[in-house]
Amino acid sequence: MVNLKEEQLFKLVEQGVKGNANAFMLLCRRMISDLKKNDEVLASKLAQLIMDTNVIRGASNSPKPVPVDGDSRRSLLQEASISGLTEEPIWNEDIAKKLNAIVKERENVEPLLKAGLEPVKTVLLSGPPGVGKTMSAHWLASKLNLPLLTLDLSTVMSSLLGKTGNNIKSVMDYAKESPCILLLDEFDAVAKRRDDDRDVGELKRLVTVLLQTIDEWPTTSLLVAATNHPDILDPAVWRRFEHVLNFGNPSAPLIEKYLKSQGVSLPLSERLSLLLEGVSFAIISRLINFSKKNEVLSNASFEGSLIESAITECGHNKDGKYNELLILQFYLEGNSNRKIAESVGLSHPTVSKILKEWGVK
Structure with a gap:
């Protein structure tokens, strides 16, 4: 006999009715973890069920249009389908080991979910220009057979920071709609230290919103941020990323x-x-x-x-x-x-x- 707490069941149904996919998925994973102690077969069936992207995303037959800037009407995202790379990138042993570990987790979602765990969702790539950060995102997209969405944060920054916040939110919401890899390039353009007196309060609020969005990132996709200037990132940023890969110029x-x-x-x-x-x-x-x-x-x-x-x-x-x-x-x-x-x-x-x-x- 499966026993579910009344409060647990109520919260699960509540989030499902509200259409809050992230909260619903989190509650499902907790429930599966609890069920595994008493009914491993049922836990396995539920874990398999929530892997269905239609259930996870509530996908419709009418996908949302690619987000654009409200004034210029230019697309905020570069979207690419990467079926393969012309050549295998060359990394040092540490970088290669971490990248392969990310792929292994993303390719073995089912056993992780059964155990009440999640695959890696957030990765931060740090290092000088031209050392392979963007190539790493392309490599991950190729290995995981996922579309790559790229947002250059330096291009959406505006003197009207409220507009910048709206642009970023629309991109993040779009990327959550279906499994993908979202690359936030020039991450330091937004995620600056909030103790910098030169920055206005609106930018500090923008950083807070960005961090909250990262916290809510869904399991079905991988969020990759890239920075050339790790020294100016807000300290709270580092805690949001499960893997941090530090690139350097090649030996x-x-x-x-x-x-x-x-x-x-x-x-x-x-x-x-x-x-x-x-x-x-x-x-x-x-x-x-x-x-x-x-x-x-x-x-x-x-x-x-x-x-x-x-x-x-x-x-x-x-x-x-x-x-x-x-x-x-x-x-x-x-x-x-x-x-x-x-x-x-x-x-x-x-x-x-x-x-x-x-x-x-």
């Missing part, structure tokens, strides 16, 4: 792995990774793309163009390798080894050795 071994995946030869990828250490993947990708185009349009060597681009990009920061870079530069200009040796004041065998190490001779 030399990761860069070497990436260069190899782009067709750069072993000797060159090894040496070039040392030159490019500390440079973001976004910049490295740009250099590779330029070099590939140069090979097609100018009949130039891909690897030669890549070396030259890398030297231009960051050679000035590698004073300890000045001679090596100077030798490479002379070589790329078509000078002979003997001429290069005379120019840099080194022996001919030394120049040949350095070029061999770079894989260009």
